[in-house]
Amino acid sequence: MKIRIVKPLLSVALNEITKREVLLTKAPDTEFDIVNIDEGPMNIECFYEETLASAHVVEKVVEAEREGWNGVFISCFADPAVDASRERVKIPVVGGFQPAALTASLISDKWSIVTISKKPIPLIRKVSRKLGIENNIASIRHIDTPFSDLPNEKIIESRLLKQINKAVDEDGAEAIVLGCTGFGRIAQTLAQKMASKGKPVAVISPTASAIGFLELLIRSGVSHRHFSF
Amino acid sequence: MKIRIVKPLLSVALNEITKREVLLTKAPDTEFDIVNIDEGPMNIECFYEETLASAHVVEKVVEAEREGWNGVFISCFADPAVDASRERVKIPVVGGFQPAALTASLISDKWSIVTISKKPIPLIRKVSRKLGIENNIASIRHIDTPFSDLPNEKIIESRLLKQINKAVDEDGAEAIVLGCTGFGRIAQTLAQKMASKGKPVAVISPTASAIGFLELLIRSGVSHRHFSF
Amino acid sequence: MKIRIVKPLLSVALNEITKREVLLTKAPDTEFDIVNIDEGPMNIECFYEETLASAHVVEKVVEAEREGWNGVFISCFADPAVDASRERVKIPVVGGFQPAALTASLISDKWSIVTISKKPIPLIRKVSRKLGIENNIASIRHIDTPFSDLPNEKIIESRLLKQINKAVDEDGAEAIVLGCTGFGRIAQTLAQKMASKGKPVAVISPTASAIGFLELLIRSGVSHRHFSF
Amino acid sequence: MKIRIVKPLLSVALNEITKREVLLTKAPDTEFDIVNIDEGPMNIECFYEETLASAHVVEKVVEAEREGWNGVFISCFADPAVDASRERVKIPVVGGFQPAALTASLISDKWSIVTISKKPIPLIRKVSRKLGIENNIASIRHIDTPFSDLPNEKIIESRLLKQINKAVDEDGAEAIVLGCTGFGRIAQTLAQKMASKGKPVAVISPTASAIGFLELLIRSGVSHRHFSF
């Protein structure tokens, strides 16, 4: 099966991170590539940047279907243009939020999100309300960190660990969703560190969940509803 | 990866149906087998039968972990003994309801369940409330059919089609979840018939979703929370 | 006070209707004008068209603030680019859905929406879930009519009346929200026809509510939260 | 347009405060006066006092309609006798809670209420559940202050500021509703002080929202449902 990953931003800084993570978690028969949009924002942290990206994301999704890809992962936790893309293609399209949030709901009653800064929280609340699972969210925490620090894994790891710890101790989280597709590869490490502190907790990467969900949908022949406009 | 399917009932009548469906939708590197419980009810349609099966299901799940299987699908839409099993093993364990319900929530805002008869509806309501997605359910319909008719695919198909049609037209369903693991293989056929009527709608099989979700969890190294008793 | 109305579409067919409605319901000291976006879709009935419009809507909102307008009404029931616009300006910005939905919640416990066709219903559900008032909605009905018929008031009126009647009789609606900014001027007529049938029910126009809410916000010096990016 | 403000209490101590606030926020063509009930409690802070006031409030609302007023604001945050009054008159009737709560929901996802003391919190919870927006409330805080201190603006201001600060920092509030009609005129000052601390947040006065909502309803010709008893 062939999955295209669309980065809804101009920056290619995180493409390599995504690539390495997907290689680790994809099924053996899954091929993939990663493309960025041609125009739009450098990053997406707010509604305005999502607005700048959306139309260009849809173009890339339509192109993916035309070229014969079997599914598309729009690689951003805010699920930008997922609804719009689903109106234009028949192949499955997922973003970063929904697959991770649903995976968390599968394995726990109450889970927390840890995202990069305060800025994307309104986007996250919007998609969580739309998905109908807001009551399952124990808390939305963030590590107060600029995008430019994302490649610095040491810093990211220690800040995430601190917030995950608080989510477990203070908010009653039974699982953790990493709230940025730029964090991904670190999920397993974080889970091991929590376990070694005597606080085992699942840490869910949006990228791994998205790829897994696309494989599930494609293999079972299921796609989103679509309207015959 | 190795997935064990535990049938929480004595009847082996549906094992072949499940086997054929899993062969069609699993990943190429997924091995599986199917075992029944040793003691318990012939079928599960009510809380009482679930009660008779549960302890024996947990035994089979524990045995699967001991034998080196990577995950377990308890093949019943009522998710019997899923919570209890998760307390006893570290490998992922899913039933039929949660994976299908979450897949439906991924691809639509409002979806309906069509189950076999009126009897299991209270079990379904219980798991749907627990999962926190009750508001996404447009309706729970049934085909008023005894378990013994399950092998008669013609009858099952036409009755399901009738209820799916009503769910779409009267209840506003944007996707359909088949509410019995004995229906599974028929999902694609039903979706095609709906499409040919000009009413395209996704039809989700609990078995296909469960296998896909287990593959997702195992590949991404994520399991349920577990308590260090 | 000066209110700018931004039409998030290229079509100017409905500008005159909006102008006449605003003249009837605005405060005496409210000045307004109406501008269309420069690029984008002819109309908005789906997520994809919203995507095409959004960035251009934000431009017009930013321009309005720069030019000294005190508030902006994005004249579309789907609230396109409202969240994104609020990140870029300090003046109040409202769409068509939120003001009407909140007005309906002020005067009734359960209310229904009647929109133009089946197509925008997913957009409406998304904004209603985001607003947190989904449980107050008795039903979302539509008149199955193309945009091109909007200028034909006779047809629109009789079709709306039929659905309003059903919303009251079958769904228990205690108030009606007209789910398209192109319907507006007709609200009073519909309310009178319902009253003359012995079924008095409030009929809420999104345009009238939006203008009223902007006047409320501007006079009381209140605007949306804003983030200091 | 003519709006009558009914104070559902005997004390006239706050009438001047209300008058000054309304003068600052009303539309130029809005005339208003303020009357107190003839019999009833000195103040309303609990269900019992509401009970003592309610029948007398309805009398004043009926009188207002008879005398030709176009709408009535029952000036108390607990919305006393609003439902009962709406059964007796056709003109719009609002209290202090609903307009402020809905204005807060328009401009934010999560907002907090700061009221005068612990006593009215059960009344506030009751009206918030009835309105169907309880999930939008981040917290209900209070300043632990007796009614008799209301005229002391310095004390009130500093205590409100402290609680607003906590609502923003600890509860995630994106907007603030002042939970007492006796606080009103202070809203703008509080918003400015929060902004000067680098924590800009909207502060909503129930009086300003109520007058604005009445103007909206009257101009658009919309009133509550009413039953033909």
Place this chain on the structure above:
Amino acid sequence: MKIRIVKPLLSVALNEITKREVLLTKAPDTEFDIVNIDEGPMNIECFYEETLASAHVVEKVVEAEREGWNGVFISCFADPAVDASRERVKIPVVGGFQPAALTASLISDKWSIVTISKKPIPLIRKVSRKLGIENNIASIRHIDTPFSDLPNEKIIESRLLKQINKAVDEDGAEAIVLGCTGFGRIAQTLAQKMASKGKPVAVISPTASAIGFLELLIRSGVSHRHFSF
């Protein structure tokens, strides 16, 4: 134990019905009497009548405590003045709605209310939202009958039976709450008639539930929260 029943209306027409029902369902050591309020409405079917009754109801509750009664049942399905009364006394006070609604929630997931006419439905919705169990209500139906017909048991019985049947068949009700304290004695008959039709369903009388809940509270020494004003 001594329970006082307060009728929040002037009409004594239903006192005998209540007396007979209580005699049938009370515990052997429960003494009771029934008093009406001294001033107020003939009946309660709307918010306005509730307003007229409330202060007088509180007086009777306070008097009951002073005279040594152990608990009070305010015999009306709209729970008039229950909250206010609880602020003035330490003994348990219940109305007709809460005990019946909670009893229905104990024995079923989804239940329906059948009340006397369309008029009290807004009161019922208000108390059901306040109680936090609105999602458990399958439907609110009514028999479109004036209060004056309440003594005509034949008519009442056949009309109730018709609506109960519809609640079970069309709304999925698993239990029925009779939505008027004037219906009470008929509950058992209705349940038997439904059973003899092959549709066994519990029919809950608000009077029987209220007396039972008071006995529960008094015996276990539990009363409502109370505020030390």
Place this chain on the structure above:
Amino acid sequence: MKIRIVKPLLSVALNEITKREVLLTKAPDTEFDIVNIDEGPMNIECFYEETLASAHVVEKVVEAEREGWNGVFISCFADPAVDASRERVKIPVVGGFQPAALTASLISDKWSIVTISKKPIPLIRKVSRKLGIENNIASIRHIDTPFSDLPNEKIIESRLLKQINKAVDEDGAEAIVLGCTGFGRIAQTLAQKMASKGKPVAVISPTASAIGFLELLIRSGVSHRHFSF
């Protein structure tokens, strides 16, 4: 009336405590006895132990009906096998959670549970979601204590008092539900200690509520829905 109490565990250590509590709160005409299951777990603190007990609990409930008992209390806060038992008998069956949770909802808007340790919290969340009252729960707290310490009343009392205090001060609880049937007799003492601290709050024992609810159901002739399998 005759009520049988079924202990869903092998341990008889708490039978005497239950007996003494029931003697204090039952109606004078209520006879009762206490039986344990014949096989199963020593205690129930998790889903797995519930699974071991459930089938044996149903046997005891069926036996109780056959022997002429009028109702059954399954004496455990997790409501084990309540749903399954109701499918097999016509007499009322209650557990410890539902009666206590509904009693708390009768007398307060927001209440907290204090249970024995972290282990049973997932069971409690499951039954609270099923009951549809999760939004009424202010918090679920625990005293981090092993079952074997239950007979040590001094320790239990002081630990419960500490958590009740926090529930009132930090979580806004207006009533407390004791989350273990082994705590019961202590409820009144705890309420008195809270009152003497100037923080009066109702403390609800699951045993007292269960017995009271059974008396209510039996006297009013109401039982759960049952399916004619």
